[in-house]
Amino acid sequence: xxxxxxxxxxxxxxxxxxxxxxxxxxxxxxxxxxxxxxxxxxxxxxxxxxxxxxxxxxxxxxxxxxxxxxxxxxxxxxxxxx
Numbered sequence: 001x002x003x004x005x006x007x008x009x010x011x012x013x014x015x016x017x018x019x020x021x022x023x024x025x026x027x028x029x030x031x032x033x034x035x036x037x038x039x040x041x042x043x044x045x046x047x048x049x050x051x052x053x054x055x056x057x058x059x060x061x062x063x064x065x066x067x068x069x070x071x072x073x074x075x076x077x078x079x080x081x082x
Contacts, residue, residue, distance in 0.1 A: 048079050 040063050047056035053075060061071040 044075065044078060048075070053079060 040059070043059060044056045047053070047059065056078075057068070057071045057075045060066060060075060061068065064071070066074070
């Protein structure tokens with residue numbers, strides 16, 4: 001079982017155990033400095049205005065190949081800034 005956990009940790013890119021107390025993972029640079037094509041940014045804002053947050057997360061994930069958490073965090077941040 002430990003080898004399976006190690007393999008999952010290695011695939012996640014975190015290395016070591018994922019359950020370390022007080023471990024804070026910084027926001028990845030590709031999320032912090034994400035540059036959108038104007039049409040993608042416009043589409044995300046339109047989806048948020050229509051109340052389609054889940055669809056906006058899906059569009060962002062597919063366009064930028066992000067994890068669910070990164071895309072959700074970014075869309076949440078966009079939604080709060082409206």
